[in-house]
Amino acid sequence: MNESAEQRSRTNRLGSIGLGGLLLLPGLPCWYLLASALRTLAPFADWPKELAIAGIVVPLLFVVCWKYDAGRKSEIGYLILGWLITSVVLGKLLLFMVSLAPRG
Structure with missing residues (x-):
């Protein structure tokens, strides 16, 4: 294996974290789409909102299955790590923004 093929086969960790x-x-x-679809089943119930949270991981699952099928299993952990970091940062940002809202 020459050097360029070896570099191509090496996992770009930062790129995988960013993609995640x-x-x-x-x-x-x-x-949102899953919540809207579930809302038609029970318009006044709370469970469609709670169950719809599963829709957030749908794009991640597609890419993880694609990476697994392509034989690039070493990138899956970095994808999930990037996804988790971004979700924690967005969650903290959302809580900060809510804390700035006027109360009354």
Whole structure:
């Protein structure tokens, strides 16, 4: 194996972490669409909102299955790490923004 083929086969860790973080963003519309679809089953219940949170991981699952099928299993952990980091940062940012809201 020459040097260029070896570099191509090596996992770009930072790129995988960034891609995992970006996969959270298309997960938010999936969450909304799943909540809207479940709302038709029980319009006044609370369980569709709680169950719809599973829609956030749909893009991540597609990419993880694609990486696994392509034989690039070493990148899966970095994808999940990036996804988790981004979700924690967005969650903390959301809590900070809510704490700034006027109360009354």
